[in-house]
Amino acid sequence: MAGNLIYITDAGRAALVAPGNTGTTAREVTQIGLATATFVFKPEMTALPSELKRITTFGGDTVAKDTIHIVIQDDSADQYTLYGFGLYLDNGVLFGVYVQNDPILEKASASMLLLAADTVFASIDVSKLVFGPTSFLNPPATTDRKGVVELATQAEVDAGADDTRAVTPKTAAARYAPLASPAITGSATITSAPGDADAQLAIKGQAGALNREAKLRLYGTFGSSNIDTSTRLIASIRAAFTGGAWGRESVGFWINDGTANDAASDAKQKRVMNLTATGVQIDGGLSTTARPTWAGATPWDSANVTPLDKNAGGQVNATVTLYGAGDYGSQLVFNSNGYTPRVQVQASTATWMVTNGANTAANLSVTNGGTVIARGELKAGGGTSQLAPDGNLNGSLWGGWLSNFLPNNYVNRAGSTMWGRMSFTRDGWQADIGLRNNRPGFDSWTYLRARDNGGIEVINSAYNSVTWGVDDWGTMYMRGQQVLNTDGNLFCAYRGAWMNTILDDLYNRDNSKANAGARVQWDSGVNNFGTIDRLNGALPAPWVVCGLSGPGNGTANAIVVYGVVLRNQ
Incomplete structure (x- = not known):
């Protein structure tokens, strides 16, 4: 752990103050506490x-003016997760703590904890802290201090970015080429900003003798027709003062002469091109994939010029421009036995035209905006389809002229007669028809709509209520209420009952009434109810009085009352 900021407690800061506030005093760190959970530091x-x-x-040991290197060891059998640690002074004061949200490490019971950390103190003099024995302290090595150093891997040496690990001779040899006869594997890039007296790469003939040249050799392997994959000399570039001094400079391009050159000898190569201050010398034929220029001009050859013969004709493979002054410019005229139609343009109208043989009318015109104008009929499909000047169309799709097809197959919005069934349909739609009353002073609608599962509905003007409907079997509904069945039964909303129920009730009432002229009959035997004084003036329902008995001048307590139950027939 490198460069971890340690928090100093108020008590720890006070412990470094000498008695009488006369300066600072040294303190020894004698214990380190281990924390197994994260927490928020408080001074x-x-x-x-x-x-x-x-x-x-x-x-512990001081490794910088504000940094102490600490090595903590715990070889006990304890198992825990370490989130932080605290430094305790010789007087028992908690001096400072380090804590983080993620675990620093996890210790198993069979493992040993060995933690090396560089702790940074932001506001105290770390030289005032003293640690105990440092027999196993391994501070990191620097250019000024001996210590532990990690050896860099080959990949780290190749990357060249690590400034803390050490390089071995073996990894250095694989990374860096020697000064004498180096063999470089892989791509090489030389970057600099050369002036007028140097370059990114300088190849020099060795001084000490005449006629020594600068040479660059190029090697490669055979093509697919040979199983030998060893590299062979192919070509070389040589620069020299040819037979003289200044003014005799030359750069030659050499290539194998076509015979075997396993010895990679210059004697088996021939020069194919030589550059001097006066020009370029080609030794042999010259073949170019692009057309050269001569004195700044492009030469004409069989590849870029095909002469047009007025008798034999020819082909032009590039844009041809016909230019002429005036509104109509130049014209392309065709002549076949005196028939001379032509193609021409008119600048003032931005139109190109195909004119008739007499050049008196444009049979076909196309404007710059894309409008096509034909002087006569347009025909397509070998003449089977026609567009007449009056806009009428004729074709097999219409079975003749469109002016005949439309009135025979489509309804005129202004009024028409139809025969056969008319269908209104669309996916996800209840087909409906809107009927508008647009008389003066009125503006209302009535809608006829196909009902779910068959039937028809009448919808109000606001199109938010079905006022009348009939289903697929003929049952009638008004404002969602079933009111008339196919058997003629009618629902009477004011009574809350169907007509058959109301009629049945009336029939039942008629059956229980007496017929006209019927006499009342007794429905029971005569019952003696005792004397009048005991009845309180009336017989109990449904009894009626049928007779009295008693002495001729009897009082109420001597007259007996008799009663029977009556029925209507």
């Missing part, structure tokens, strides 16, 4: 939160 804390235990197996 006033005096104990390490979530502290598992304190250990004394540690060492």
Whole structure:
């Protein structure tokens, strides 16, 4: 762990103050506490939160003016996850803590904890802290201090970005080429900003003798027709003062002469091109994939010029422009036995035209905006389809002229007569027809709509209520209420009942009434109810009085009342 900021407690800062506030005093770190959970640091804390235990197996040393290198060791059988640690002074004060949200490490019971950390103190003099024995302290090595250093891998040496790991001779040899006769594998890039006296790469003939040249050799492997994959000399570039001094400079391009050159000898090569200050010398034929220029001009040859013969004709493979002054410019005239139609343009109308043989009318015109104008009929499909000047169309799709097809197959909005069935349909739609009353002072609608599962509905003007409907079997509904069945039964909403129920009730009432002229009959035997004074003036329902008995001058307590139950027939 490198460069971790440690938090100093208020008590720890006070412990470094000498008695009488006369300066600072040295203190020894004697214990390190281990925290097994993360926490929020508070300057006033005096104990390490979530502290598992304190250990004394540690060492420390100052490695910078604000940094101490600490090595903590725990070889106990404890198992825990470490989130932070605290430094305790010789007087028992919690001096400082380090904590983080993620685990620093996890220790198993069978493992040993060995943690090396560089702790940074932002606001105190770390030289005032003293640590115990440092027999196992391994500070990181620097250019000024001995210590532990990690050896760099070959990949790290090749990357060249690590400034803390050490390079071995073997990894250095694989990375860097020697000064004498280096063999470089892979791509090489030389980057600089050369002036007028140097270059990114300079190839020099060795001084000390005449006629020494600068040479660059190019190697490759055979093509697919040979199983030998060894590299062979192919060509070379040589620069020299040819037979003289200044003014005799030349650069030659050499290539194998076509015979075997396993020895990679210059004697088996021939020069194919030589550059001097006066020009270029080609030794042999010259074949170019692009047309050269001569004195700044492009030469004409069989590939870029095909002469047009007025008798034999010819082909032009590029744009041909006909230019002429005036509104009509130049014209392309065709002549076949005196018939001379032509193609021409008119600048003032931005139109090109195909004119008749007499050049008196444009049979076909196309404007710059794309409008096509024909003087006569347009025909397509070998003449089977026609567009007449009056706009009428004739073709097999219409079975003749469109002017005949339309009135025979489509309805005129202004009024027409139809025969045969008319269907209104669309996916996801209840077909409907809107009927508008647009008389003066009125503006209302009535809609006829196909009903779900068959039938028809009448919808109000606001199109938010079905006022009348009949289903697929003939049952009638008004405002959603079933009111008339196919058997003639009618629902009487004011009575809340169907007509058959109302009639049945009336029939039942008629059956229980007496016929006209019927006499009332007794429906029981005569019952003696006792004397009048005991009846309180009336017989109990449904009894009626049928007789009285008693002495001729009897009083109420002597007259007996008799009663029977009557029926209507």
